[in-house]
Amino acid sequence: MRNHARLLFLPLLSMFACAPTEGPPDGEAQTGEAPQAAVTPLRAKALGRMRNAAKYFHDNVxxxxxxxxxxxxxNLSERWGDIQLDEEQIMIQSPGTSDVAIAFVEAALADPATPALKTYALDTAMALRHGQVKSGGWRLYADFKPxxxxxxxxxxxxxxxxxxxxxxxxxxxQVTQNALIAMMRVDQLLGFANADISSASAYARARMETSQYPTHGGFPQGFSAPVAARPALSASYPPSIGTSCGLAQCHANAYTTEYWDDPTLNDNLATAFVEMLYWAQEIYPARAATxxxxxxxxGDFLRRAQMPQPQPAWAQQYDSQMQPRWARSWEAPAIAGQExxxxxxxxxxxxxxxxxxxxxRDAVATALAYLETVDFANDTLIHRYIELDDTAPSNLGFYTVKAGGYPVRFSSAPPTYQNYAWEVPSQLAALRAEYNRLASDTTVMKRSCQQLRYDTAQAVDAAVNNEKWLTNYxxxxxxxxxxxxxxxxxxxxVRNLRTLAEFVTRTTTDxxxxxY
Structure with a gap:
């Protein structure tokens, strides 16, 4: 209790300890810094770094x-995504162009006195517009060569x-979800006055609206045309084909469709879909009901996709019967810890x-009660895949996949596909905390002011020449x-610019x- 009380007084005490001085401290560049009147040193620095970093990234990178x-x-001509890119190619996939557009939007909203930030957001959205495909959304890259x-x-x-x-x-x-969020937010930032951006958003949204399975509620991994209705089935365990794969139960249904045409949660798509639909509803009230x-x-689909007891969590992908299915040879029918x-x-x-x-919220309680029994390494890790067993689950993860596609428990061999996280950080403690918070407080989750100030100070201090952040490899x-x-x-x-924008905004509100 005494330590907690001391923390409560820290902001007040530090405000006096860090009172503004005349001009910037020694060695502090003034380029882009805001006037010191009526603002505190860190906010002024944050505003300056935000302006400088946005300009440098836009103008040079x-x-x-x-x-x-x-x-x-x-050598800024050496550019990498998941492959090496030439100077006519860009990444749409995160962390790429979509994320930068969103960061520029948030910086522009935090600092309306700097109109260049709107220009940066528009330029980035126009790059996304170039990458938009005729089926409505986006792919991993865009190429500007003739x-x-x-x-x-x-x-x-x-x-x-x-x-x-x-x-x-x-x-x-999350390629199209993030690109569409970026396009919608830039459209709103510009007051819906740019015809190119508005039409790109409208075109994408119209086709997104036909990509959700009618009745069923889920989405495929991708689409090229409107998707057909599917029944609203609840998830179930696929039939076992014995133990020939080395697990307690082996599964291999016959599939009538490709995995990319079936419902998917792969690579954290659930939150991306929710946020895409949230922003669409917020920004375009004429279509809000849709x-x-x-x-x-x-949401109905996510609850139906929850596996029944004794493993009430989620798979990475499902077949037409809403049973966990194979995708690529290392993506097995299993409980998926990350997803x-x-x-x-x-x-x-x-x-x-x-x-x-x-x-x-109730579905989360059921899942947490199960998953909190299977994370490991002092509750810091969870398996990407946990073998299915609807009778007596051993709840064991696996680390690699045999050439034929079957998972192997505790294999000492390197994974068949090494560019993959077979063990991922456990977020269960944070999920439990948010679950508990929502029992009495349904405001949007956000960083504490203390954490925000710490993150802002880190971003400010790490900026090289007050304009860029470098990572050494x-x-x-x-x-x-x-x-x-x-x-x-x-x-x-993106992380630092969004942090600075949030600090600039919230130091005038909550x-x-x-x-200080």
């Missing part, structure tokens, strides 16, 4: 308004779309948005084949006591 994941600080080497059936530039799957909109890896209905239907955590965050967000549906580069050294990482830029 962007190509056609878009971004890669990693940019070599010594004859693209990363081929896609682009809506605004491609005359001939005879390139196989390049016509498909990708929901996998997006509210879609969001409710998706289950993401679904629980999505359900808690749905409950926060609409407490009149307590079933969303040595002795190896950020990707196989990349040059070792300092890189401008998009993920770091965090004024931390404005």
């Amino acid at each position: 962007a190509r056609h308004g878009g971004y890669a994941w990693h940019h070599n600080a010594s 004859t693209p080497t990363l081929r896609a059936c682009y809506l605004n530039t491609t005359a001939n779309c005879g390139c196989g799957g390049c016509t498909t909109t990708a929901y996998d890896d 997006y509210q209905s879609m969001r409710s239907a998706f 289950s955590q993401d679904v629980m965050w999505a359900l808690l967000r749905l409950y926060q948005l609409d407490p009149s549906v307590p079933a969303n 040595s002795p190896g580069g950020p990707r196989s084949g990349a040059t070792p050294g300092d890189y401008l990482d998009t993920s770091t830029f 965090c004024t006591a931390w404005n």
Whole structure:
């Protein structure tokens, strides 16, 4: 109790200890810094870093308004996503161009006195517009060459779309969800006055509306046309085919569709769908009822997708009978630890948005009671895959996959596919805390003022020349084949810029006591 009381007084005491001085401290660059009158040192620094970093990233790092994941600080033409990109190519997939657009929007809202921030957001959204495909959404990359080497059936530039799957909109890896959120938020930032951005948003939303399975409520990994209705089935365990794979139960249903056409939760899609539909409802009131209905239907799907006892969590993907199914050879029918955590965050967000549906929060309680018995390493890790067994589950994870596709418990061999997280951080404690908080407080979850100030100070102090953040990759580069050294990482830029924008905003609202 005494320690807690001391923490409560820290903001007040530190305000006097860190009172503004005349001019910036020694060594503090003044470029872009706000006047000191009526603001405190950290907020002034945060505002200056935000302006400087946004300008540097936009003016020096962007190509056609878009971004890669990693940019070599010594040679900005060396750019990497999950592959090496040339200077005519950008990443849409996170952490890429979509995330930068959202960060610019939040910076512009926090600092309306700097109109350049709106320009940066518009330029980034126009890069996204170039990457929009004719089926409505986006794919992992966009290529600006007259004859693209990363081929896609682009809506605004491609005359001939005879390139196989390049016509498909990708929901996998949250590609289209994040790009559409970015496009919608830029549209709103610009007052719906830019015809190119407004039409791109409208085109994407119209096709997104036909990509949710009618009646069923889920979404596929991608789409190229409106999807057909599916029955609203509840999840069940697939029939066992014995123990030939080395697990307690082996499963291999016959599938009539490709996995990418079936309902998926792969790679944290649940929260991405919820946020996409939330922003659509908020920004376009004329279609709000449609997006509210879609969001409710998706919540219904998530609850039906929860496996029954004794393993009431979620799989990575489901077949037409709503049973966990194989996708790629290392993506097994199993309880999926990472995706289950993401679904629980999505359900808690749905409950926060609409407490009149307590079933969303109740489903999380059931899942937590089970998953809290299977995380490990002092509750810090959870298996990406936990073997299915509807009778006497051993709740064991596996680490690799045999050539034939079957998982192997505790294999000492390296994974068949090594670019994969077989063990992921456990978020169960944070989920339990949010579940408990929502019992009495259904306001949106946000960082504490204390944590926000700490994160802001870190971002301010780490800025090189008050304008950029560098990540060192040595002795190896950020990707196989990349040059070792300092890189401008998009993920770091986005995280820090959004933190600075949040601090600039909240130190005039609910965090004024931390404005020192």
